[in-house]
Amino acid sequence: MQATIQASALGELPKVHDAQLAGVGNICELVVVDNAAVLHSVRTRYKRSDIYTFVSRMLIAVNPFKELPIYSKDNLLRYLPGANDIMDLPPHVYGLGLHAVKGQKRGKSQVVLISGESGAGKTESAKLVMSYISEALGSSRHMQRRESRPRYSIAPEPGTDGLAKRRQSRYSVVDPKMPSIQDKIIQTNPILEAFGNAMTVRNNNSSRFGKWTQMMISPNMSIQGCSVTDYLLEVTRVCSRGEKERNYHIFFQLLQARGEEELKCLDIQPPEAYSYLRGSQFVAPGIDDARCFTEVKEAFLALEFAWEVQMEIFKVVMGVLALGNIEFTEAAEEAEIKGHDALLKVGGFLGFSEEALRSMIEVQKLKMPGGEVVHRKRPLDQAKAVRDAFARLLYGRTFKWLIEKINAKLAQAGTTPVFFGVLDIAGFESFEHNSLEQLFINLSNELLQKHFNEFFFRMELEEYEAEGVSVGVEVQYQDNSDIVEMINGKGGILSMLDDEVLIPKATDQTFVSKVIRTHGNNPRIVKSKMGGAVKFGIKHFAGEVTYDVSGFLEKNMAKLPDEALELLKSSSCSLIEEIGVRVATEAQEAESGNRARKAEVLERYRLLLPRAEWPKFIGRRQVNDEEKLKIMIDVLCLQQALRQRLTEMGLDENGLALGKLGKVPVMCCMGFNGIQGRAGVLRFDGALEIHLRRDADSALGSRDLDFLLSAMVQGIGILRGT
Numbered sequence: 001m002q003a004t005i006q007a008s009a010l011g012e013l014p015k016v017h018d019a020q021l022a023g024v025g026n027i028c029e030l031v032v033v034d035n036a037a038v039l040h041s042v043r044t045r046y047k048r049s050d051i052y053t054f055v056s057r058m059l060i061a062v063n064p065f066k067e068l069p070i071y072s073k074d075n076l077l078r079y080l081p082g083a084n085d086i087m088d089l090p091p092h093v094y095g096l097g098l099h100a101v102k103g104q105k106r107g108k109s110q111v112v113l114i115s116g117e118s119g120a121g122k123t124e125s126a127k128l129v130m131s132y133i134s135e136a137l138g139s140s141r142h143m144q145r146r147e148s149r150p151r152y153s154i155a156p157e158p159g160t161d162g163l164a165k166r167r168q169s170r171y172s173v174v175d176p177k178m179p180s181i182q183d184k185i186i187q188t189n190p191i192l193e194a195f196g197n198a199m200t201v202r203n204n205n206s207s208r209f210g211k212w213t214q215m216m217i218s219p220n221m222s223i224q225g226c227s228v229t230d231y232l233l234e235v236t237r238v239c240s241r242g243e244k245e246r247n248y249h250i251f252f253q254l255l256q257a258r259g260e261e262e263l264k265c266l267d268i269q270p271p272e273a274y275s276y277l278r279g280s281q282f283v284a285p286g287i288d289d290a291r292c293f294t295e296v297k298e299a300f301l302a303l304e305f306a307w308e309v310q311m312e313i314f315k316v317v318m319g320v321l322a323l324g325n326i327e328f329t330e331a332a333e334e335a336e337i338k339g340h341d342a343l344l345k346v347g348g349f350l351g352f353s354e355e356a357l358r359s360m361i362e363v364q365k366l367k368m369p370g371g372e373v374v375h376r377k378r379p380l381d382q383a384k385a386v387r388d389a390f391a392r393l394l395y396g397r398t399f400k401w402l403i404e405k406i407n408a409k410l411a412q413a414g415t416t417p418v419f420f421g422v423l424d425i426a427g428f429e430s431f432e433h434n435s436l437e438q439l440f441i442n443l444s445n446e447l448l449q450k451h452f453n454e455f456f457f458r459m460e461l462e463e464y465e466a467e468g469v470s471v472g473v474e475v476q477y478q479d480n481s482d483i484v485e486m487i488n489g490k491g492g493i494l495s496m497l498d499d500e501v502l503i504p505k506a507t508d509q510t511f512v513s514k515v516i517r518t519h520g521n522n523p524r525i526v527k528s529k530m531g532g533a534v535k536f537g538i539k540h541f542a543g544e545v546t547y548d549v550s551g552f553l554e555k556n557m558a559k560l561p562d563e564a565l566e567l568l569k570s571s572s573c574s575l576i577e578e579i580g581v582r583v584a585t586e587a588q589e590a591e592s593g594n595r596a597r598k599a600e601v602l603e604r605y606r607l608l609l610p611r612a613e614w615p616k617f618i619g620r621r622q623v624n625d626e627e628k629l630k631i632m633i634d635v636l637c638l639q640q641a642l643r644q645r646l647t648e649m650g651l652d653e654n655g656l657a658l659g660k661l662g663k664v665p666v667m668c669c670m671g672f673n674g675i676q677g678r679a680g681v682l683r684f685d686g687a688l689e690i691h692l693r694r695d696a697d698s699a700l701g702s703r704d705l706d707f708l709l710s711a712m713v714q715g716i717g718i719l720r721g722t
């Protein structure tokens, strides 16, 4: 298409320089830098299969979606420190590694942050830069090149069925009895990918978790140890996912290997037999599950996981799949598990007794005020939710357990403060259907972008200043702090979601309404044009995403019954028992941490009101108007007294009051600054104690007094955000 430009307007167009057309290797070499010039440079280079372009020390990598001959050992050697002058070498991810090694030599820790949308090639870049570091910092005496290609699959190309073969391993361990630390680090990849990667609509090998890998570097520049930290594995995928997607690779790897003699005892069936796999894809183009499983076993071997331990892990994976096959008598309103077979199978894999498992899923144990425990059959939907939550917990915890064990194998001897770290998080996602998982993933990308903005621009500007160079123009960049604040700040969307799950009758719809009421005027929010739609959109730094909020509340709850913990601890499978003990310890720590924190707060701001000023506890009964009025007066007195006390204590006029009724924790966010804000949760009893906290995030307003009142009438009220 040709655009006609008026001759008079030609002078207003920017002049194009030759370098801009040629596609420079470092954007800083451009005489004039603007969006068009950057884009044109990167595009021109990409057409020549030069996928890398530097912008100072930042590297732009464009996914080639094909194999390029640039990752050979010979090429890597060209980038080793001292081999060549970096200025003479083409931009490359190895060049980025070289920058890092140079920094390391000056005794400074180095970090590579990788950002980009899903499928952009982050994980592959992370693996390449880590291979480089391994090679540059350590001897590779235990590594033997099998072939010079990276270990990735080629994603389906548009218009083809894209069945490309999975590539050979980059390195094979020559002597599995003596793998070096470098070998071990590289070998973590097949395991983590098997358990943490899955096919999505964007990427057939998409990382469904974030990963921070930290290699500890000794003063003599060798790798001493390594640790991996995982973030936010998408556990919801275990029980459901889009029809064009697939569950985690490990399920399909095991299914592919079902003919292997040593796995026969697991009685693995074809994928159609498993409810958690049905309804989505069974095959990921470009991924050879059988081959990957062999690599996983090789990796386990290199990391010194005994075969018995590997079998335990595989049993847990099969146990998770088997859980999904537990069915219920649909006609009944109360949960009733059909037959025994599925329960027996799960019990066999996970080391539970059939009865204990049945009871955990079917029966709810309610603790009554007097301490008595009443057993009641769960409603059908609740039992299904417990089954699925248990499957998600098991999978997610097994993943964490695996990482812990891997870290133990990679643990360093001695300490060194210098490290090389790579952060690879799930990329920005915008699908046809976006749920809570996408909101979390996109938030982490926003946070990374925010960090990048603050760190990179500030750092560059400070460097200029230190060198006495004037930038000459005001440097502007797209600031995304407001989006981060809106999602993750005080009173932001996520804290509203946390509050909402506590409200008995809350629904996804009530949550959306509140989000719109609170943040609807924020230019970053896109309101749905359809009234009553359970959706909202957010204008992220990387584009607009519409979130379907159906299921947000349930996904955010993830609360398992106490019996689940008991069941885990009772398992005869040591892996599950370990998980049970860990979950219990964490729960205890969280509780005592909360208590300690609360105690500290309470200690500091203990507020003793004269008894006469305590509002009466009314209990769960209807009250008439006269009584309501009295309560109202009581509340006002309380407020007045609190206000006075706050002032005496030199606090500002907003505070968070924490009360206690019997065993039920009570707190009430109160504003003493007139009529503003929202309220919290309130309970009163004869032995009421009111405590204040300085960092109240909300205040009590006049409208909230109604809620406060109704809360008191009911004995307990949840007032926040209503």
Ligand SMILES: Nc1ncnc2c1ncn2[C@@H]1O[C@H](COP(=O)(O)OP(=O)(O)OP(=O)(O)O)[C@@H](O)[C@H]1O
Binding pocket: 063, 064, 065, 066, 067, 068, 116, 117, 118, 119, 120, 121, 122, 123, 124, 125, 152, 153, 154, 155, 202, 203, 205, 206, 207, 208, 425, 426, 427, 428
């Ligand atoms: N340098 C490369 N050379 C050849 N192909 C590549 C390269 N980088 C990525 N690919 C191809 O693109 C696919 C997706 O890359 P990768 O898994 O690294 O993306 P990602 O950004 O980590 O995505 P996600 O956020 O979904 O995990 C790879 O499986 C591979 O087929």
